Amino acid sequence: MVRRVLALTSGRIAVAVLAVIALLAVLGPWLAPQDPLATSDNTLAAASGAHWLGTDHLGRDVFSRLLDGSRVSVLGSLEVALVALVVGAIPGILSVYLGRVFEWITLRLADTLVALPFLLFAVAVIALLGNGLTQAMVVTGALVSPLFYRVARAATLSVARSPYVEAALVAGASTGWIIRRHVRVKVLPPIAVALAQTIGVGFVIVSSLTFLGIGVQPPQPTWGGLLASDLGYLSHRPWGPVTPALLIMVTVWACNLLADAIRDVSGEAGRALVNDRKARANRLAKGRPVSAGGAR
């Protein structure tokens, strides 16, 4: 699938952007030219050689804070997506095989989670468990999980009722074997689409929560937190929110682009697309056919 995604221009762009963001997350704190937490008397300064993106209201270097905040922002969104995947996809697949009671309970749970207003629920759980990024992301991941539940369940249902799975059952195959052999292959592509999309959604959620001061304790920088604090000083640094907002926007856009690319190359349509590309490539490789009897 990776090769198929990279065959698309949009896929290549998405992967390139996300690779840069991943590098920022890994290397950002080391690349920061100054201590992101060190205050100074030079507050709300304009961009300069010493401070590429200026300084904030406490005199801290904004560029260093952006780099340092990359890791928390990226890890937070990944945490949301992975929690949602685990909490949603596994019960989604199992709901087809573990009987009506399990199916009914998980369906109602998924409905309940969809109905919960996520910000209120996040604030309530954080009030209960304490204000921390892990708590915030686990809560958010649980609230996003119905997406994975439904995607995984829908894909599993279509496989479970196919003749070859029924044949396997008749031949004595176990549920585990069927899931490993048949269901996994069918379920993975839509889940990959949902995962890429959820990482983007996770970014927006992490940014929103940190914008509201939930999840991350000050003075730890995050992209959402920087955006929030910059908005308070618009009259002093009107361009301040541009960089964190752009970073959030580009990352979410790349995630969505990747999700689109995965969708395009997966399933029947994806196979058709790839076959079509192969056919064209073969035609080009063989050269244009020469018509018989043509004039020289």
Added chain:
Amino acid sequence: MFTRTTHRRLRPAVRPARRAAVLATAFVALLAPALTACGGGASSATGDGALKWASSYFPAHWDPVVSGSGAQFRELALVYASLTRTDESGKAVPDLAESWEYNDTGDRITFHLRSGLTFSDGEPVDAAAVKAAIERAKKQKNSALFGDLTSIESVEADGLDAVLHLSQVDHQIPQLLGQRVLQIASPKAAAAPENLDQNPVGAGPFVVKQLIPGTKAVLEKNPDYWDADNIHIEDVELVSAPDASTVVSGLRTGVYNFADLDPSQADAAEKAGLDVFVQPGFNASNISLNINKAPFDDDRVVDAIRHAVNRKEFVDKLTFGHGEATDQPFPKGYEAYDPESENAYPYDPAKSKKLLAEAGHAPGDIKLDLVIPSEDPQAEIVQSQLAAVGITVTIKIDKNWATPFFAKDLAFSLYSTTGRDSAVQTLTAHFGPDGPLNLSSPYEPDGFEEAVAKVRQTPLDDPEYKTVLREATRAGLESKALVFTYSSPNLMVKSSAVSDLPKNPAHIDWTGVTVSGR
């Protein structure tokens, strides 16, 4: 067609002049209201405009007993009147009570109420209502005021005379029973406090027409208010300011015409041509230490923190130069501010490090959790200043902060007060053994109790009053539980449609204020 022609022919000479006159009249008629509104002054006298007030302190509770004496008392003062109020010099002057007098020994005070007043539900404003209000504030389970009323032993109601029997000689009572501590609600409405909390009924200048909890209150002028003649605002729309950065835009577009202003927005407000002003006040912020808990049980660590604090940084970064540094629970210039105690612990990080070393703490040894209710740049400044002397601070935001703070369970926190009308109340709240702002209860500095008793025994017009008061401040400042940092300004912004407010310190008084119809 013919007729028209005839008319044209009949009036050829007068036509242009008359048309010009008609046009001019229409033009003036159209422009007059707009010009009048722009002028402000002329229409201000009519007082027919609505006040649109965006407040960062929109009351969560409208029962004054529950709301307490914090900053939101200003909003509640729209609805509730008190026995006394303060004038521009900060002295108690008549409000619902037209006069009062102490007995010779100073342990009994009688308030004489104005006659013929009623609450907005029609109940009479009399001594029985005062007695009910005081007793409710002392006894109601969720009262935030009971600690302020310890001097009042009992109340005797006699028609329009409320006689307060005191447990000690206390000349602060008229100062105390103003808007901050005794906003008086209708006893009938207060019989169901949970109902009063969202349906306020008072005898103040305005009556609530509509209240959307936490969001908006719509009020209209109370024609039965005792000073209704001097209230020129007919309608008030009080809304919770959504975000500091939106206030200026709201005022520019006319969504609001009055608001409190974050200092970071002052520059933008001034550039927008709005009227930015500082209302006098008693604001003071502090670092609260619990000396009953390590490491603050060691005086050298407390002194190290005192010397590590650079107050100028708070003023520069948080108030944008509008505030001032203070090392006392009120700003400089206030009558209780003690010049003799000024700068007793100057900023000296080298001395701070030395004290920590003497106490046996290597850099990085001391690790503290600074627990605060919400994100606050103050905390980040404290963190960085203490890091400079080798103390590691972790900021912890606890939405339930109030519970452990007032239960004195925290070791290290921050608090900002808007002060009190009674200087003694400010001092006892910070330094008294049961003071709500004394994180180290039951600790109190030596000699403080005696010094405060002496202030209470001194009439406010006694020539010695200021000296005695400052001695009490000096005694209080021996406390190891508080390190005062800066005084933030009461920064306000209004459009030109709103006339100037009386400069009553820490209050927002609408008496005599007009709003033009813009």
